[in-house]
Amino acid sequence: MTELTHIRSASVPSAAARIDLLPVLIFALFAAAPFLAPASGAEGYVLSLLTRVMIFGIAAMSLDLILGYGALVSFGHAAFFGIGAYSVGILASHGIEDALIQVPVALAASALFAAVTGAISLRTKGVYFIMITLAFAQMLYFLASSLAAYGGDDGLTLPSRSLVAGLSLLKNDFGLYGVTLACLLGVYILLRSVVNSRFGRVLRGTKENVTRMEAIGFQPFSFQLMAYVISGMIAGLAGCLLANQAEFVSPAFMTWQRSGELIFMVVLGGLGSLHGAIIGAAAYLLMEEFLPEILHAAGFFLNDEFRWRLTENWQMVFGPLLILTVLFARGGITGLLRRGHHG
Amino acid sequence: MTATFFAIQALNGLQFGLILFLIAAGLTLVFGVMDFINLAHGVQYMVGAYLVAAFSAWTGSFGWGLLLALPTALAFGLLLEVLIFRHLYDRSHLDQVLATFGVILFLNQAVKFVWGAAPLSVPVPEILSGSVEIMDGLLYPVYRIAIIAAGLLVAALLYVLVSHTRVGMLVRAGATNAAMVSALGVNIRRLFMIVFGFGAMLAGFAGAMVAPILSVQPGMGDNILILAFVVIVIGGIGSIRGAFLAALLIGLVDTLGRSFAPNLLRLVLDPSAASQTGRAIAPMLIYIFMAAVLFFRPSGLFPAKR
Numbered sequence: 001m002t003e004l005t006h007i008r009s010a011s012v013p014s015a016a017a018r019i020d021l022l023p024v025l026i027f028a029l030f031a032a033a034p035f036l037a038p039a040s041g042a043e044g045y046v047l048s049l050l051t052r053v054m055i056f057g058i059a060a061m062s063l064d065l066i067l068g069y070g071a072l073v074s075f076g077h078a079a080f081f082g083i084g085a086y087s088v089g090i091l092a093s094h095g096i097e098d099a100l101i102q103v104p105v106a107l108a109a110s111a112l113f114a115a116v117t118g119a120i121s122l123r124t125k126g127v128y129f130i131m132i133t134l135a136f137a138q139m140l141y142f143l144a145s146s147l148a149a150y151g152g153d154d155g156l157t158l159p160s161r162s163l164v165a166g167l168s169l170l171k172n173d174f175g176l177y178g179v180t181l182a183c184l185l186g187v188y189i190l191l192r193s194v195v196n197s198r199f200g201r202v203l204r205g206t207k208e209n210v211t212r213m214e215a216i217g218f219q220p221f222s223f224q225l226m227a228y229v230i231s232g233m234i235a236g237l238a239g240c241l242l243a244n245q246a247e248f249v250s251p252a253f254m255t256w257q258r259s260g261e262l263i264f265m266v267v268l269g270g271l272g273s274l275h276g277a278i279i280g281a282a283a284y285l286l287m288e289e290f291l292p293e294i295l296h297a298a299g300f301f302l303n304d305e306f307r308w309r310l311t312e313n314w315q316m317v318f319g320p321l322l323i324l325t326v327l328f329a330r331g332g333i334t335g336l337l338r339r340g341h342h343g
Numbered sequence: 344m345t346a347t348f349f350a351i352q353a354l355n356g357l358q359f360g361l362i363l364f365l366i367a368a369g370l371t372l373v374f375g376v377m378d379f380i381n382l383a384h385g386v387q388y389m390v391g392a393y394l395v396a397a398f399s400a401w402t403g404s405f406g407w408g409l410l411l412a413l414p415t416a417l418a419f420g421l422l423l424e425v426l427i428f429r430h431l432y433d434r435s436h437l438d439q440v441l442a443t444f445g446v447i448l449f450l451n452q453a454v455k456f457v458w459g460a461a462p463l464s465v466p467v468p469e470i471l472s473g474s475v476e477i478m479d480g481l482l483y484p485v486y487r488i489a490i491i492a493a494g495l496l497v498a499a500l501l502y503v504l505v506s507h508t509r510v511g512m513l514v515r516a517g518a519t520n521a522a523m524v525s526a527l528g529v530n531i532r533r534l535f536m537i538v539f540g541f542g543a544m545l546a547g548f549a550g551a552m553v554a555p556i557l558s559v560q561p562g563m564g565d566n567i568l569i570l571a572f573v574v575i576v577i578g579g580i581g582s583i584r585g586a587f588l589a590a591l592l593i594g595l596v597d598t599l600g601r602s603f604a605p606n607l608l609r610l611v612l613d614p615s616a617a618s619q620t621g622r623a624i625a626p627m628l629i630y631i632f633m634a635a636v637l638f639f640r641p642s643g644l645f646p647a648k649r
Contacts, residue, residue, distance in 0.1 A: 073437055120634055124641045127380060127436060131576045132637050135630040138569060142626035148619065256569060260382075260444045267441055313456045319449025326442040327430055 022337070023188065023275035030054065030181050034174060047173045048245065053285050054177075054184045055241045057278035060265040061191055062234035066227050067263065068272030069195050071207040072122075075130045076137025077262050080232045082144060082254030083110045084239020089156045089249035099162040099170075103240050110236030111229050113140075118228035122221055134256055144251040155250025162244055170244055180241055184278070187234055191274050194230065203227050268325060270332030279333050291318055347481045352602045353595065358487050360594020361494025365549035366567060367574040367586040368501060369542020375518030375581020377432055377535050380439045383423065383446035384546055385568025391416045391547025392554040392563065393454055396463045405468035405555070412551050413544055420543020424536060432535075447565065455561045462558035490552050497545070498587060505583050514538055518581035570597075573629055577636050579643030589644065593629050600628040 030050065037046040059081060066072040087106035088099075096102065117136040124132055150156045161170040169175045194200050205213045206220040213220050243249050252258075261284065269280025292314040299307040310316075329336060370384045394415050399408030427446060431439050467486045474482040505511035513534055516524045525531040550564070557563070574593050578585025605621030612620065636644065 067437075073440070075440070117634075120638055124637055127374070127580065128576060128637060128641060128643075130380070130436065130440070131572050132634060134569065135573060135633050139627045139630040139634075142630075143623055146623035146626065148622075257565070260440070263437070264441055264444065267437065309456060313452045315448045315452040316456060319445040319447070319452065322445030322448065323427060323442045326434075326438050326445065 022334070026275055026278055027185060027188075030184070034177055044173055047177050049285070049289060051173070051177050051180050051245050053282045054180045054278075055238050055245060056262070056265060056281040056285060058184055058187050058241070059235045059238035059262055060269065060277035060281045061187060061274050062231045062238065063262050064266045064272065064274060064277040065191055065194065065231045065234075066224075067266055068277075069200065069207060070203050070224055070227050072224060072228065073130045073263070074133040074228075074231075075256065075259050075263065076133035076135070077231075077235055078254040078256070078258035079113070079137035079140045080110050080235030081239040081242060081258065082140055082251070083113055084236035084241075085243035085249045085253050086144060086150070086239075087236070088162060088240050088243040089158060090150055092158050092160075092162070093150065093156060097160065097163050098166065099164050099240070102162055103237065106236045106240045107233045110232045114229040114232030115225070118225050118232070122224050122228070134259070137254060137256060137259055141251050141254050141256075144254065151250065153251060155248055155252070158243065158247045158249065161247060162240075176244060180245075183237060183241060187237070188274055188278075191234070195274070199223065199226070264322065268332050270334030273334045276332060276334035283333060287318065287321070348602070350478070350481055351483065352599055354483060354487065354491070356595035356598035357591065358491050358494070358594070359598055360591040361491060361498070362549045362553055363567070363570055363574050363594055364498060364587050364590035365494060366546045366571040367578070367590050368583060369538075369545045370571050371575040371578065371581055371583065371586045372514060372518060372538045373535075373542050374575065376514060376521055376531070376538055378521070379428065379432055380436050380443065381428065382440060382443035382568065383450070384542070384571065385564030386447055386450040387416065387420055387543045387546040387564070388550035388567055389454065389561070389564035390419055390450065391550030392557075392559045393458060393463070394547065395551035395554045396465045396559045397458075399465055405465070409551050413548060416547025416551075417540050417544040420547070421536065421540045423543070424539050428539070429532070451561045451565070460561060462560040464558055465554040467555040486555060490556075493552060497548070501583065510534075510537065570629070573633050577633055577643055579646035582643070582645040585643060585645030593632075596632055597629050601625040604628070
């Protein structure tokens with residue numbers, strides 16, 4: 001038995017080294033995309049789709065910090081999307097259009113919301129934690145829906161994208177793409193150093209066994225709360241970017257379905273691997289984007305009306321795919337890749 | 344005038360609370376017995392509403408529609424259990440949340456596929472139409488009274504079932520300590536199927552009952568599901584009594600909050616600010632209430648003893 005584990009662990013480093021190429025590959029692809037996009041003939045569309053992928057990648061990574069490394073199932077993470085997006089929207093509608101003001105406000109608001117709700121939520125465990133994070137997100141959702149001054153249910157169209165230090169860097173899609181890519185890389189590096197630090201090791205320890213962490217002298221609560229605040233702030237940043245990408249802000253950014261999607265992205269990519277969260281976000285959004293067309297193509301033998309209805313209701317196929325993924329693809333996409341390396 | 348208005352709102356709150364209870368009862372037992380988070384419980388409410396709409400249109404009578412819808416809702420719940428849910432009991436809560444989330448996406452779209460996206464309306468049954476005067480100057484629709492009566496009746500029936508029958512005893516024991524009940528030789532999976540089917544039928548019944556007063560549309564189960572979760576979390580997971588009291592509390596807080604928050608705020612704010620803040624705060628009230636309850640009692644008001 002010990003011999004077997006020894007052999008297993010001996011083969012791990014090479015696999016791990018190969019896995020580490022994956023984030024490099026991902027960032028290389030994102031960096032190359034703007035230069036390849038013109039070849040597709042639909043440059044604007046490709047850029048905006050990939051920008052969305054990166055924005056959700058940032059949010060999914062932030063969720064992965066607490067979900068994958070801390071085993072805290074937050075079912076209200078979309079709330080931070082909303083805080084970030086509304087910070088941009090509300091400030092812009094009062095004429096404050098510079099990201100150098102908007103983003104710090106969004107981060108501060110996210111941190112405050114995370115600190116207050118996290119301190120309350122972390123008193124509970126398991127399902128109660130899932131539900132209370134959901135409840136706080138619902139609170140914000142209803143608050144946003146009733147903000148008649150900022151569009152209420154209908155949302156708020158931004159007068160224009162944010163300026164950066166007075167420059168209209170984000171005005172064209174290239175600029176926004178570049179800034180989003182920089183944020184994605186920055187967040188990845190930041191989170192990577194967080195999870196590898198002493199703080200991150202304690203956090204992972206709380207995931208394995210809270211009592212043991214207490215016994216060796218750590219206070220799990222303060223570590224979990226800190227992780228929750230960091231995670232909330234990063235998701236808030238993603239919200240700022242999303243508002244700029246859509247040039248629109250609405251309560252729909254923070255429905256509980258959206259929080260569910262974020263969890264799904266993290267699980268799809270593989271829990272506890274930051275680049276996995278990016279892959280999960282990409283897989284989810286690309287599936288969402290292309291499933292209708294795939295269905296349309298696959299339904300060539302159906303009569304027109306039925307085919308159209310199938311394409312229109314693509315979520316009928318998407319839902320079962322989701323269920324099958326959960327049932328059969330344990331460890332997510334990065335898990336599959338890792339297993340593939342083992343042979 | 345205000346007293347009448349208050350009475351009407353209180354009755355509406357009671358009616359809403361009872362509907363919530365019908366949904367939450369199944370949810371809390373399923374969770375208590377199998378430790379299974381079923382987000383798809385809300386779609387069973389929607390399915391109940393659609394079934395009653397379809398069967399009433401087909402038979403031309405709401406009564407027959409309801410009679411046919413209930414066993415169909417039961418069968419549908421059992422089908423979901425066999426096809427999907429039983430593969431998830433041993434999984435983490437996270438997997439359960441995701442897979443049942445997939446079921447929601449599928450079924451919301453499936454009803455759109457079958458019945459179209461436009462809301463359906465179900466006529467109020469002839470004998471239950473109209474209003475009665477229940478006190479001086481207070482007219483209240485008969486159908487809503489019927490919902491209240493049916494809700495109370497089902498609650499009483501459930502109480503008798505759970506606290507005075509053998510199956511009920513096993514369910515209570517299962518909600519408290521499933522492993523122990525299983526060790527005593529009870530087939531916990533079969534017990535669970537019974538609970539699950541019954542819970543699905545109750546949710547379907549709730550959907551069928553409100554079909555004539557709400558519009559039947561895709562996604563109608565989503566928000567009520569969240570409320571049902573709020574109810575079972577406040578009540579203490581696995582506790583029927585807790586779910587009942589919490590459902591009534593939530594029903595009243597929500598309904599009364601929406602009608603009176605602006606008026607109450609008017610005492611301290613100027614009218615336009617009061618009505619604006621009131622409308623903003625009202626839908627948040629129950630979530631604030633839930634956070635407060637969990638802050639002081641992290642496992643709900645009546646936690647099943649573990």
